[in-house]
Amino acid sequence: MNALQTPDTNDELAGLGDDRSLLLVDDDAPFLRRLARAMETRGFDIETAGSVAEGIALTKARPPAFAVVDLRLEDGSGLDVVAAIREARADTRIVMLTGYGNLATAVTAVKLGALDYLAKPADADDIVHALTQQPGEKTDLPENPMSADRVRWEHIQRVYEMCDRNVSETARRLNMHRRTLQRILAKRAPR
Incomplete structure (x- = not known):
């Protein structure tokens, strides 16, 4: 099945x-x-x-x-x-x-x-x-939650989108060096 x-x-x-x-x-x-x-x-x-x-x-x-x-x-x-x-x-x-x-x-x-x-x-x-689910029923914890690296990557992507894909503005808001941010954005999402 x-x-x-x-x-x-x-x-x-x-x-x-x-x-x-x-x-x-x-x-x-x-x-x-x-x-x-x-x-x-x-x-x-x-x-x-x-x-x-x-x-x-x-x-x-x-x-x-x-x-x-x-x-x-x-x-x-x-x-x-x-x-x-x-x-x-x-x-x-x-x-x-x-x-x-x-x-x-x-x-x-x-x-x-x-x-x-x-x-x-x-x-x-x-x-x-x-x-x-019934009212008051708690959901189970996920079997494979996102890794810390994935959560960080998702946050960076969210801020990047909020800044209209402006790398300089995103780097400023994240208090990160622009070149570091560019390297992160060029990589694939971590698992």
Whole structure:
């Protein structure tokens, strides 16, 4: 049996009612397609959006029972989509995804009504578990959390993007020598 076909997934969905509508909002098109296929095989009725505007429009047209929303989208913040979903349907089970996790945005996402906050690339099984967890249920620690080198690299990438890919400004904000930053940016992401 492959990773997309798990017998316990339908058991997890069994107690959640007949409405299996799932809105996926992410601007990474290949990731969005893979996740949509994986979630469809797990019994969800999928709708996808590639932007904040699309996500809000789909939410207003057909408020979903479940939602997986990326935090950073090209046209804004996924938190705006979470707020729109909460306004349209209070019982939607929402999970935030991000490649740039930090405590402040995690707290904001939870305050807006997200059940969980997962780092990308998230496994479809982890997303299903987060969507179907019972209130008060604690999530398991990840088997292979990001290494310290990877966390550092992710932080540098986040600041680099916030500085509109300006190396000099990024180096200044990180209190790092410009050439050191250029060497780090030229390398592949650590595992």
